[in-house]
Amino acid sequence: MKNFKLSNLVSLVAVCIMASVPTLSSAASKKNKVHIYADFSSADLFVTGTFVATGALDISGVAEMEVSVNANGMIAHCILTLTPDDGSGTIVIAQECQFASSPIKGRWQIVGGTGAYAELKGNGSLLMPEFDEDMTGTIY
DSSP, X not given: OTTOXXXXXXXXXXXXXXXXXXXXXXXXXXXXXXXXEXXXXXXXXXXXXXXXXEESOOXXXXXXXXXXXXXXXXXXXXXXXXXXXXXXXXXXXEEEEXXXXXXXXXXXXXXXXXXXXXXXXXEEEEEEOTTOEEEEEEEO
16 A cells, blocks of 8 residues: 555546546437327317327327316316337326417427336427327437
């Protein structure tokens, strides 16, 4: 231990710190564009339909949405659950839609998932043509 220099200790600590801190460029490169389109045949407080995701996700399957509308009917908070046909898990998305705009628009955010999507995060904007949900954004 007598031959161990303070400069060696400082170098060792610096290497440990650098190895544990992620760089901004690696974190930014994990964001990937995604497009999710959910097709519903009607508008109700609970609807079931289908979805297709392209871009960073290449899946399709069943879409179920539970809708909660505010008292004046101008804003809806929705929980959309996507279940891919391949059995890889589920993706749960929270949405806020504003009916005062034309077309109807809003925001979405992934709030949960199971299986392959348990750690998935993402968000973006949405439009509501007809009874459908047209979401674009990024996942990471």
